[in-house]
Amino acid sequence: MTIMHDLSAAAGVQAYLETSQFASSTVTPLTGGTGNFAFRLHLLRPYNGKSTAVVKHARPYVATAASIPLAIERQAFEAKALEKVKEGLNCGPKATVPSVYHLDEEAHILIMEDCGENSINLKSLLVSAPPSVTIAQDIGRALGQFLGRLHSWGTNEPAMLDFFDQNEQAKEITAWVTYGRILPTLTSGNVPAVAFLPEPVPESDLDDIRAIIAERTAEINTSRAALTMGDFWTGNVMVNLTKDAITGETSFENLYVIDWELAKTGVAALDVGQFCAEALTVTLFKPDAVEASKALIEAFLTEYRAHCGVMAPHMANTAAKHMGAHLVAITSGARWGTPEETAKAIEVGLEHLMEGCSDRWVRERSVLSPLM
Numbered sequence: 001m002t003i004m005h006d007l008s009a010a011a012g013v014q015a016y017l018e019t020s021q022f023a024s025s026t027v028t029p030l031t032g033g034t035g036n037f038a039f040r041l042h043l044l045r046p047y048n049g050k051s052t053a054v055v056k057h058a059r060p061y062v063a064t065a066a067s068i069p070l071a072i073e074r075q076a077f078e079a080k081a082l083e084k085v086k087e088g089l090n091c092g093p094k095a096t097v098p099s100v101y102h103l104d105e106e107a108h109i110l111i112m113e114d115c116g117e118n119s120i121n122l123k124s125l126l127v128s129a130p131p132s133v134t135i136a137q138d139i140g141r142a143l144g145q146f147l148g149r150l151h152s153w154g155t156n157e158p159a160m161l162d163f164f165d166q167n168e169q170a171k172e173i174t175a176w177v178t179y180g181r182i183l184p185t186l187t188s189g190n191v192p193a194v195a196f197l198p199e200p201v202p203e204s205d206l207d208d209i210r211a212i213i214a215e216r217t218a219e220i221n222t223s224r225a226a227l228t229m230g231d232f233w234t235g236n237v238m239v240n241l242t243k244d245a246i247t248g249e250t251s252f253e254n255l256y257v258i259d260w261e262l263a264k265t266g267v268a269a270l271d272v273g274q275f276c277a278e279a280l281t282v283t284l285f286k287p288d289a290v291e292a293s294k295a296l297i298e299a300f301l302t303e304y305r306a307h308c309g310v311m312a313p314h315m316a317n318t319a320a321k322h323m324g325a326h327l328v329a330i331t332s333g334a335r336w337g338t339p340e341e342t343a344k345a346i347e348v349g350l351e352h353l354m355e356g357c358s359d360r361w362v363r364e365r366s367v368l369s370p371l372m
Helices: 010-017 074-088 122-128 133-154 158-164 168-177 179-187 192-196 203-222 268-285 287-307 315-329 339-355 359-365
Strands: 024-029 037-047 050-057 065-069 100-104 109-113 226-228 237-243 250-257 264-266
Touching: 010 024, 010 037, 010 050, 074 100, 074 109, 074 158, 074 168, 122 237, 122 268, 122 287, 133 226, 133 237, 133 250, 133 268, 133 287, 158 226, 158 264, 168 179, 168 203, 168 264, 179 203, 179 315, 192 339, 203 315, 203 339, 226 268, 268 287, 268 315, 268 339, 315 339, 315 359, 339 359
Parallel strands: none
Antiparallel strands: 024 037, 037 050, 050 109, 100 109, 226 264, 237 250
């Protein structure tokens, strides 16, 4: 395979692969991601028993915004994470990661297993076609078992922790995208929803938030407590459902956890908090999905606790505050609803930020009570 092609375009990828074992009849761009150029290959010859595969091509910038630099080394971290998790982690029967088929470090091409042409990411499933409570619980249990085992397994792999501790860009992104944006969101006047809060955030609360930001940013940059996925949210979970040909009933088949470029050493509670924040966001904006999302969160947390080994001190409190940070800094800009609706999500976020340190509040008022 030679690199005399534009690998950001389907035609270029097809030409690049034409003399390889991944030669394809068609190459189709995939949507949904922002960091890389991604395509589905329809292979001329099956590989690993499958007729399709997925390609990700990395450039030293964000694929959807070339003016934003993004270190190309991210692809090596993703490939290593996928390989290590696939090889070493007992993921459980229902949750896994895509197998890595080929990594071309010169062309910055990663070819991997397709999660399924009919797979759907969990966010889209919850928003567009909320599953039954039973299916939501099945998905939650699979994800809780997966993440719990990941965090427990990673603590016993010092060489792996050494490798992923080098992912400095991932630490910078995690710190900035959430904690670096809380105060600008609340004080800059650039987020319309903030104007619809019942009252301005008091300066004393902002001081408390500054302390949380400083503490968590330091932890993100220095912690080696666990191997974290780094971007564990509903959009990075690809779900396969099956329909019984006779009864027509839908059931959960399996799921894949994708996009591991931010895998790094860090704080396990942030993976938990990010996932729960995204699932809780659905309940705030999509009434039809409330039951499914709540069932998903409860099953996820219950199973996580059963499989995470020795839980870090104050895990639930840290996760609660991270949920709050996510709701304020990320949900506020994600265009889930009107500014008025978004203001309510910010309020919920601020409550989590300010009350998350209280065990009683987490136990009695938070969806994170299964961790207590």
